[in-house]
Each structure stands twice: as C-alpha cells, then as structure tokens.
Amino acid sequence: MQHMHWESFSTQTVLPSQRLARWNDYGSETLCDLTVDPCDRDCFTATLSRIEFGPLGLIEMTSTGATASGGLGVGGWAAAEKDALLLILAETGHSHFTENHRKLDLSPGDLLIRDLSKSWTHSCRAAMHMLMVKLPYSALLTRVDDPTRLQRVHLPARDPAVAFTTEVIRAINRTLKNGTSGDINDGLADVMLWDTGRPYHYARWTSDGRLLLGGGDRPHRSGKARQRAMADGVRDVRDYFTARYPALETIAFEFNWEGLFATTPDGLPYIGPHRHYPRHLFALGYGGNGMTLGFLAARLLVEWYQGRRSTDHDLFAFGRH
Numbered sequence: 001m002q003h004m005h006w007e008s009f010s011t012q013t014v015l016p017s018q019r020l021a022r023w024n025d026y027g028s029e030t031l032c033d034l035t036v037d038p039c040d041r042d043c044f045t046a047t048l049s050r051i052e053f054g055p056l057g058l059i060e061m062t063s064t065g066a067t068a069s070g071g072l073g074v075g076g077w078a079a080a081e082k083d084a085l086l087l088i089l090a091e092t093g094h095s096h097f098t099e100n101h102r103k104l105d106l107s108p109g110d111l112l113i114r115d116l117s118k119s120w121t122h123s124c125r126a127a128m129h130m131l132m133v134k135l136p137y138s139a140l141l142t143r144v145d146d147p148t149r150l151q152r153v154h155l156p157a158r159d160p161a162v163a164f165t166t167e168v169i170r171a172i173n174r175t176l177k178n179g180t181s182g183d184i185n186d187g188l189a190d191v192m193l194w195d196t197g198r199p200y201h202y203a204r205w206t207s208d209g210r211l212l213l214g215g216g217d218r219p220h221r222s223g224k225a226r227q228r229a230m231a232d233g234v235r236d237v238r239d240y241f242t243a244r245y246p247a248l249e250t251i252a253f254e255f256n257w258e259g260l261f262a263t264t265p266d267g268l269p270y271i272g273p274h275r276h277y278p279r280h281l282f283a284l285g286y287g288g289n290g291m292t293l294g295f296l297a298a299r300l301l302v303e304w305y306q307g308r309r310s311t312d313h314d315l316f317a318f319g320r321h
C-alpha cells in the first residue's frame with residue numbers, strides 16, 4: 001500500500017560546521033538553488049519538513065534570521081518538470097522579498113505566489129516560520145487559463161478571503177501532521193511498533209511507502225504441515241494488526257514470507273567443533289542476536305583455528321548442557 005509521508009531535515013542533526021552547507025543542499029534539492037546568509041552564523045538553526053500529495057506538496061520551514069537567495073535552477077523535489085509555482089504563507093516574522101527587481105514586504109498571515117524558476121532574495125532579521133504549497137503549472141493549467149498571471153501575486157492578511165485561505169492551509173498542515181481519526185497512518189509515521197508479547201509483533205513503513213507487518217513466531221514444521229502453518233501464521237499476524245488498525249481490513253496483502261529462526265535450549269549459540277564432524281568448525285543458533293554474536297563467533301573460531309583455548313570456548317561448546 002502506498003501512503004504519503006513527511007520527509008524532514010533539521011540543522012540540529014548535523015555538526016555546527018556543516019549546518020549551513022547541509023541546509024543549502026537540502027533547500028536546493030527541495031525548492032531551487034539556495035544560498036543562505038544567516039544574521040548570526042554561530043547560532044543559525046533551521047528545519048524543513050515536506051510532503052507530497054498528488055502533484056501538490058506542502059513545506060513547513062523555520063529558520064533563525066537570515067537572507068536567502070535563489071538562482072534559476074528548480075529543485076528536484078519541487079518540480080520534476082521545472083514548472084512549480086510556490087504559494088508562501090508567512091506565519092511569523094516581517095520579511096522583505098525581491099523577485100525580478102520587484103520588492104515586497106511580507107507580514108505574518110500574508111500570502112505570496114512566486115515562480116520557483118525565477119531568481120529571488122528573501123530577508124528576515126527575526127526568526128521565521130513559513131508554510132509553502134508547491135503548485136505545478138501543469139496541475140494549474142486545468143483550472144487557470146494563464147498561470148503566469150499568478151506570479152508575484154501578494155495577498156495581504158487583512159483581506160478576509162486571504163485569512164480564510166491561510167486557515168485552510170494551516171488546517172491541511174495540521175491534518176497531514178497529525179493524521180486523521182481511523183487513518184492507517186495514525187501516529188506511526190517513521191516509528192516502528194514492537195509489542196512486548198511472546199510471540200512478538202511489529203509494524204513499520206518501508207522506505208518505498210509499504211506497510212510491513214511481522215512477528216508471530218511459531219515452532220518449525222516440515223513438509224505439508226509447514227504450508228498450513230505458514231497460512232495460519234499469516235492470518236494470525238493479519239488478525240492481530242487488523243484488531244488494532246481496522247482500516248487494514250480494506251488493504252490487500254502483496255507478499256507473505258517467513259524465515260527460519262534457530263535458537264538453542266539455553267539461548268546461547270554453538271561455536272566451535274562438533275565430535276561427529278572432524279575438521280569442521282561451526283557458528284550457529286544465534287537466537288535473534290546474530291549481529292552481535294556473529295562477531296564473537298568470528299573471534300572464537302579464529303582462536304580455535306590457531307589452537308588457542310579459553311573458558312569462553314567452553315561457554316559456547318556443543319555438549320555444554
């Protein structure tokens with residue numbers, strides 16, 4: 001199942017020395033060639049979240065005071081066809097905007113429509129918060145005869161129609177941020193759910209927007225019994241999540257699969273030789289902790305090979321029980 005998801009970047013997640021460069025990169029990829037000159041370089045912080053729905057997109061941006069200027073290139077996210085208009089809602093901060101030598105003063109609540117492929121500068125000495133809607137010309141052409149007439153349109157907040165429109169944009173932003181009641185996306189976003197039950201269950205989104213449900217481990221079965229057990233297992237996992245997310249009832253499952261999970265009676269792996277298999281060394285039965293125990297096994301097997309012995313080998317030896 002495909003779903004909309006937010007992508008975001010915060011300068012707080014990178015080293016101070018890299019903040020500006022990474023912000024310029026993310027902004028350029030999102031909107032257009034971007035160069036930011038912060039009022040206070042040492043204290044510069046900024047965040048950007050973006051989400052696409054159909055041909056439209058919504059961006060929420062915050063930044064400490066800065067002057068930003070944009071060149072002619074349009075970012076890949078904003079416009080694959082390089083034809084995006086941007087509807088800007090200034091939430092906080094009085095700022096100055098220049099496009100094609102035309103200057104505009106933006107106040108909180110004002111709307112501005114601009115063409116992303118034109119060069120511009122935008123300056124705000126105080127902290128800013130903006131919502132932006134990307135509107136491809138191609139999407140507007142079905143509704144507006146000549147979308148170019150919308151370029152550089154400045155709509156002041158005092159106009160009741162503008163105030164109404166900004167409330168709609170804010171409501172859309174809130175809805176997309178929080179999800180709607182009963183929606184399958186409720187609260188999951190980038191989070192992975194993992195219950196504490198035995199057997200456990202987990203759910204997460206994949207990077208290509210599919211929902212992955214897992215868990216419900218059960219003892220191994222062979223032959224025909226295995227096929228039946230697999231079908232039962234898939235149904236159990238599905239029932240478990242559908243009981244918690246009823247919207248899943250309507251979603252078709254694309255793939256089901258299972259893997260073997262080997263564990264030993266005491267939970268520790270077997271690492272070393274086995275008396276029935278001379279000239280062989282084994283490392284198996286990691287019990288779900290193979291990433292850690294695999295490295296330990298590598299060390300112990302090398303020691304076996306070199307003829308070195310320690311009590312660690314006894315801990316993991318076959319026949320220790």
Ligand SMILES: Cc1cc2nc3c(=O)[nH]c(=O)nc-3n(C[C@H](O)[C@H](O)[C@H](O)COP(=O)(O)OP(=O)(O)OC[C@H]3O[C@@H](n4cnc5c(N)ncnc54)[C@H](O)[C@@H]3O)c2cc1C
Nearest residue numbers: 259260283284286287288289290291292293294295297298
């Ligand atoms: C879907 C899945 C999810 C997992 N999740 C987790 C998890 O969340 N946490 C965790 O700790 N573990 C997890 N594991 C387990 C973990 O990945 C493995 O236990 C671990 O990688 C095993 O390491 P290893 O070095 O013993 O074996 P492997 O990683 O299997 O390495 C064996 C190597 O030997 C090579 N080889 C095989 N035969 C020969 C041959 N004849 N000659 C030369 N080379 C050969 C293979 O190509 C391979 O590169 C998961 C495993 C799977 C499959």
